[in-house]
Amino acid sequence: MAFAVEAYFRLLVRVTRACLSRPFYRGDLVQQMDTIGVASIFIVMLTGLFTGMVLALQAAVEMERFGATVYIGRLVGASTIRELGPVLTALIVTGRAGAGMAAALGAMRVTEQVDALRTMGVDPIRKLVVPRFLAALVMLPVVTIIGDAVAILGGLLIAVLMLDFTAQLYINSVWETLAQTGFVLTVIPIDLIQGLGKPFAFGGIIALTSCFHGLRAEGGTEGVGRATTRAVVTSSILILAMDYFLTQILLTMFPS
Amino acid sequence: MSGRTPDGAPEPGSEAFEAELRDEIRRELETHGGGSAQPEIVELRDVWLSFGTHEVLRGVSLGVARGGTLCILGGSGVGKSTILRLMLRLLLPDRGEVLIEGRDISAVSRPEALALRERMGMVFQGSALFDSLNVFDNVAFPLYEHTKLADGEIRDRVEEVLSFVDLDPAMVLPLLPSALSGGMRKRVAIARAIVHRPPILLFDEPTSGLDPITTRRIDELILKLRRELHVCVVVVTHDVRSAARIATETALLKDGKIIFSGTPEEMHATEDRYVRAFRG
Amino acid sequence: MRRSEPITWDQMRVGFVLIVSLVLLALCVLFVGRIGDVFGERYQLVALMESASGLRPGAPVQVAGRGVGQVERVEFIAPEERGDSEAAVAVWLGVNVDIREQIRRGSRARVRTQGLLGDRLIDIEPGSPDSAILVPGDTIGTAPALSYDELLGQAADAVLGLTQLSNDLSATLARVSSGEGSLGRLLVDEALYDGLVDLNENLAAVLGPIADGEGSFARLLEDEEFYDRLVSSTARFDTVTAALAAGEGTLGRLLASDSLYRAVASSATRANAILGLIENGEGAVGQLIGDETLYEEFLKVVVDLNAFLTEVRANPGKFIPPIRVF
Ligand SMILES: Nc1ncnc2c1ncn2[C@@H]1O[C@H](COP(=O)(O)OP(=O)(O)O)[C@@H](O)[C@H]1O
Ligand SMILES: [Mg+2]
Numbered sequence: 001m002a003f004a005v006e007a008y009f010r011l012l013v014r015v016t017r018a019c020l021s022r023p024f025y026r027g028d029l030v031q032q033m034d035t036i037g038v039a040s041i042f043i044v045m046l047t048g049l050f051t052g053m054v055l056a057l058q059a060a061v062e063m064e065r066f067g068a069t070v071y072i073g074r075l076v077g078a079s080t081i082r083e084l085g086p087v088l089t090a091l092i093v094t095g096r097a098g099a100g101m102a103a104a105l106g107a108m109r110v111t112e113q114v115d116a117l118r119t120m121g122v123d124p125i126r127k128l129v130v131p132r133f134l135a136a137l138v139m140l141p142v143v144t145i146i147g148d149a150v151a152i153l154g155g156l157l158i159a160v161l162m163l164d165f166t167a168q169l170y171i172n173s174v175w176e177t178l179a180q181t182g183f184v185l186t187v188i189p190i191d192l193i194q195g196l197g198k199p200f201a202f203g204g205i206i207a208l209t210s211c212f213h214g215l216r217a218e219g220g221t222e223g224v225g226r227a228t229t230r231a232v233v234t235s236s237i238l239i240l241a242m243d244y245f246l247t248q249i250l251l252t253m254f255p256s
Numbered sequence: 257m258s259g260r261t262p263d264g265a266p267e268p269g270s271e272a273f274e275a276e277l278r279d280e281i282r283r284e285l286e287t288h289g290g291g292s293a294q295p296e297i298v299e300l301r302d303v304w305l306s307f308g309t310h311e312v313l314r315g316v317s318l319g320v321a322r323g324g325t326l327c328i329l330g331g332s333g334v335g336k337s338t339i340l341r342l343m344l345r346l347l348l349p350d351r352g353e354v355l356i357e358g359r360d361i362s363a364v365s366r367p368e369a370l371a372l373r374e375r376m377g378m379v380f381q382g383s384a385l386f387d388s389l390n391v392f393d394n395v396a397f398p399l400y401e402h403t404k405l406a407d408g409e410i411r412d413r414v415e416e417v418l419s420f421v422d423l424d425p426a427m428v429l430p431l432l433p434s435a436l437s438g439g440m441r442k443r444v445a446i447a448r449a450i451v452h453r454p455p456i457l458l459f460d461e462p463t464s465g466l467d468p469i470t471t472r473r474i475d476e477l478i479l480k481l482r483r484e485l486h487v488c489v490v491v492v493t494h495d496v497r498s499a500a501r502i503a504t505e506t507a508l509l510k511d512g513k514i515i516f517s518g519t520p521e522e523m524h525a526t527e528d529r530y531v532r533a534f535r536g
Numbered sequence: 537m538r539r540s541e542p543i544t545w546d547q548m549r550v551g552f553v554l555i556v557s558l559v560l561l562a563l564c565v566l567f568v569g570r571i572g573d574v575f576g577e578r579y580q581l582v583a584l585m586e587s588a589s590g591l592r593p594g595a596p597v598q599v600a601g602r603g604v605g606q607v608e609r610v611e612f613i614a615p616e617e618r619g620d621s622e623a624a625v626a627v628w629l630g631v632n633v634d635i636r637e638q639i640r641r642g643s644r645a646r647v648r649t650q651g652l653l654g655d656r657l658i659d660i661e662p663g664s665p666d667s668a669i670l671v672p673g674d675t676i677g678t679a680p681a682l683s684y685d686e687l688l689g690q691a692a693d694a695v696l697g698l699t700q701l702s703n704d705l706s707a708t709l710a711r712v713s714s715g716e717g718s719l720g721r722l723l724v725d726e727a728l729y730d731g732l733v734d735l736n737e738n739l740a741a742v743l744g745p746i747a748d749g750e751g752s753f754a755r756l757l758e759d760e761e762f763y764d765r766l767v768s769s770t771a772r773f774d775t776v777t778a779a780l781a782a783g784e785g786t787l788g789r790l791l792a793s794d795s796l797y798r799a800v801a802s803s804a805t806r807a808n809a810i811l812g813l814i815e816n817g818e819g820a821v822g823q824l825i826g827d828e829t830l831y832e833e834f835l836k837v838v839v840d841l842n843a844f845l846t847e848v849r850a851n852p853g854k855f856i857p858p859i860r861v862f
Contacts (some may be wrong), residue, residue: 034546038553107387116384117346119377120398121370144559149560175571177563180655187575189568192561198838 011125011212015133017090018126028131036097036132036207037139041146043096044089048147051084052076052154059219062161067103069163073173081178081195085148087243090202093140094235098210104252105214114215124215131205141196146197182254190254198246202239209235232237273322295358297322297488298343298456303352305338312338314354314512320505322455325482325489327499329518329534330509336492337381339509343490344378345369356456375400377449381460383441385433391418391444392429398452417447420484427510434496439470450485457481459491463498475501496535500524508534571603578605578630579672581639584613586625589647589656596657597629599638607630629658629676639676641667646679753827 059075105128108114114124152174159165178189210231217227261352264466280456296319297429305313312335330336341347342354345361353360356372364372385394392479395414399405405413415425421443433441441461449457463471475498493499499506500520508516508523508531516531569575588610597605608628618624631639648659660676719736764804 030547030550031546033550038546038549041553104388111382111387112380112384113386115341115344115346116378116380116386118346119373120401121373122401138554142553145557145560146553171567172571175567178568179571180594180596183569187565187569189565192564192568196561 002032003215007216008212010206011129014125015129015208018123019134023126025127025131028127029134032131032135035100035138036093036135037143038228040093040139040143042098043092044143044147045150047088047092048080048085048150049154049212051088052080052151052156053158055079055084055151056155056158057162060158068077069165070169070173072155072159072163073170074177077152077174078177078191080151080155081191083243083247085101085144085151086202087239089147090140090199090206090239093136093143093203094206094232094239097136098206098235099228099232101207101210102214102228103216103224105211106227107221108148109215109217110220110223113195113254129207129211129215132211133204136137136203136207137200139205140199140206144195144199184254193254194247194250197250198243201242201246205238206235207241209238295322296320296355297357298326298490299353299355299449300339300342301353301355301536303339303342303349303354305335305342305349313342314348316509316512316514317352318507320488320490320515322488323482323486324504325478325491325502326505326507327503328490328492328507328509329494329496329499331494331534334509335512336494336509337460340378340460340490342494343458344373344376374398375454376456376458377452377454378458379442379445379449379460379462381464383433383438384446385441385444385448387433389432390429391431391433391436394433394444395448395451397448402452409460413451414447417451418444420480421447422473423433423447439466439473442466442470442474443477445489446474446481450481450487453485455487457487457489459489459493461493462491463493463495471495471498478502576632576634579633579636580608581629581631581645581670581672581674581676582646582679583627583629583658583676584621585625585627585647586622587647588625588627591627591647591656591658595655597631597660598657599635599660601659602661604635604638604660605629623678627658637669638662639670640664641670641677643670643676644679645676652848 055076056072059072060069063069063071063075105114108128114128119125125198152171156167156170159170160167178191181190183189184193213227213231213234217223228230287529299319300316303313303316304311316339318326318328321514328336329337338347342349343356345354348362353425354362356375359372361369361372386397389397392411395417397409399413399520400408403410414429418425418428423440423443428436428444433444436444446462459478463474466474478489478491479502489502491499491502500523503520506516506520506523507514510530516526516528518526523535526532591607591610593607593609595607596603597607606629608630611628613624613626613627627645629645639660643663644661645658646661648657649655650657661679
């Protein structure tokens with residue numbers, strides 16, 4: 001266990017170093033951005049839509065009692081952008097792309113393709129891990145933005161169709177709650193720092209964990225299955241734990 | 257050799273002249289080498305290696321000279337693949353030396369190790385083709401990684417080696433490895449291993465899992481490699497008949513040690529009980 | 537792979553998604569910025585107040601209920617600079633230049649709470665047209681944050697409630713100290729005495745073997761450390777009882793309660809009646825107790841349980857499920 005943690009951090013160091021020096025495989029980066037980000041968009045949008053709708057519905061039930069349904073936009077906006085958007089998106093991408101990464105690298109490992117790369121003088125970290133790592137760092141915030149947008153739209157649907165809100169009122173209250181937390185550098189809402197910083201970190205976790213377990217796969221096809229399970233479970237847990245610590249850190253940095 | 261000076265050659269005595277001379281001598285040696293005085297190109301000297309508490313190699317020494325084919329025989333799990341991994345510097349020995357072209361590879365730096373690996377081509381047991389790339393990209397991979405050749409030249413080289421391994425380039429180039437039979441995959445793997453023209457070729461059980469006819473074809477291909485490309489070949493196998501066809505030297509590995517080494521004829525003639533038993 | 541690559545589908549898809557997300561992000565920053573009014577040019581006004589009332593930087597500034605800016609910072613005024621005014625904090629307001637002529641000499645800034653969540657904001661009354669427009673850096677007049685009458689009214693209610701509570705408390709304490717209530721009656725009850733004598737006899741029967749040094753309990757009695765612990769817990773028990781006797785704490789009040797005593801007495805009577813019925817073999821419980829087969833069943837369960845526990849002790853790994861994360 002302690003050995004695995006050490007190896008994990010050693011991988012992080014190697015990947016970071018490899019990111020900063022040549023050779024760099026640009027084609028693989030774009031391809032990974034496609035498989036990690038673009039391919040996950042549909043499912044992320046679906047998740048976002050239903051999350052936003054259910055948030056609005058729950059908020060309506062609860063706030064009706066205080067006659068505070070005007071706060072629905074605020075509740076959907078704030079909880080989506082700060083928490084649910086980043087975390088749910090990361091978990092979905094873990095299940096979809098993280099599992100794929102671990103399985104692909106695991107299969108390459110047990111069929112000696114990783115060794116083949118090394119015999120051809122190619123560093124597997126650069127060729128396999130770095131593109132996935134960078135792609136996840138970039139694409140997680142990107143798909144989270146899209147997921148958030150769909151979630152807020154989902155809330156809007158409920159607010160307009162079931163609660164007789166005007167779209168304008170709803171959307172304005174979403175913007176209001178973001179404006180209220182304050183700004184950094186005068187124009188960037190602090191909530192957006194939180195809402196984009198988290199998926200950035202989660203992207204790193206997903207790629208690193210999945211590659212880590214994939215490259216350690218051992219024992220044929222069964223080993224690949226085990227590596228995939230491990231990758232998904234470990235990154236899910238790390239994401240949830242990291243979410244807590246990041247929230248704590250951001251609250252300390254930007255007290256509201 | 258040195259008397260022959262082609263047109264437009266550099267002035268005798270200049271640095272460029274000497275470099276060219278050295279190149280030419282090397283080419284000559286590669287073409288006509290194979291004499292008994294040849295230094296060993298790949299050599300293991302008293303190599304020890306263990307995984308955890310499991311001692312896999314306990315003092316292995318072997319070698320093969322330029323133009324030779326060494327077959328390392330042994331049961332499964334004795335450490336045959338491990339020996340190849342040591343030669344490729346995918347593993348480092350606990351003790352002893354691994355020499356490639358006379359240099360101890362455990363002592364070289366990382367970039368030098370990369371350069372050394374370019375001197376070798378490896379055909380893995382399961383072929384280890386990259387399954388996300390088609391045949392062309394697989395075979396061209398080492399060229400894109402290590403040479404500055406243009407697209408056209410690379411295509412020519414890929415088609416040339418595919419023809420060498422008796423595959424029809426036009427047919428197989430766009431296929432993915434999953435669409436190939438085991439024998440074809442092995443041929444593509446061989447093509448990938450020789451495309452950057454390494455002087456040393458390593459094979460890990462090239463014929464295991466193949467039918468007898470395909471096995472023969474692959475054996476003939478290995479013979480053809482030595483005959484036509486004059487490379488030094490190390491083959492790991494448990495197939496004695498195959499070894500008898502292709503080897504110039506054999507070595508039998510058991511319990512972490514080389515218990516027999518000699519020519520295939522010597523192996524055939526030996527009285528050693530285990531060797532005879534292994535020979536079947 | 538190729539040296540010269542044409543633009544591929546995946547590049548186009550990735551590019552498209554990147555652009556869409558950047559546009560969404562830009563829109564968000566733009567709209568939020570508009571609401572938060574961070575793009576417009578602003579000028580500063582300062583309001584001197586006795587209390588910031590929880591105002592924070594970023595709190596909205598409104599004129600006649602419409603948002604026109606934000607609180608920029610809240611600073612203490614050094615005591616020596618206060619002079620004869622009561623103001624302790626200077627609240628700096630950033631106000632949109634477009635509405636400059638609304639805010640004049642006579643304008644009053646006041647802290648208000650808005651909405652269910654009690655958000656704090658600054659509301660400014662527009663000034664009358666005949667007074668001068670405030671220029672950047674001017675001090676704006678203030679109005680008290682809260683109505684004092686309302687506050688005092690609420691405080692008076694609270695004080696009355698507290699007085700009542702303390703009166704009740706002292707009455708109760710007086711009764712406990714004079715031995716009234718269930719505590720006192722418990723002390724003079726004959727039945728309790730008889731019960732205690734019975735208990736004593738039973739105890740003697742149980743303790744006999746222990747005094748003779750039989751069983752593990754007896755060994756416990758010879759244990760020095762156990763003795764020490766017993767002494768210390770007795771001491772602690774003493775302090776607790778002392779506190780109880782003095783009628784302190786909830787328990788003391790409970791003991792002084794008459795109705796509690798009556799409730800206990802009546803449930804004891806009822807329990808007696810039920811036990812009588814059981815003794816006569818009446819009702820389901822009575823039958824159960826009289827039933828031989830039940831006894832045997834029970835014995836069997838005990839034997840089985842014993843065997844099971846022996847097995848567990850000999851082989852604990854078998855019964856503890858392995859904890860797996862994967
Ligand atoms: N990375 C490794 N870690 C631990 N043990 C290994 C490793 N690689 C090989 N071994 C062990 O070393 C022995 C030799 O393996 P190998 O060289 O693959 O045998 P073979 O002769 O069949 O090719 C086997 O018992 C194997 O279990
Ligand atoms: Mg092997």
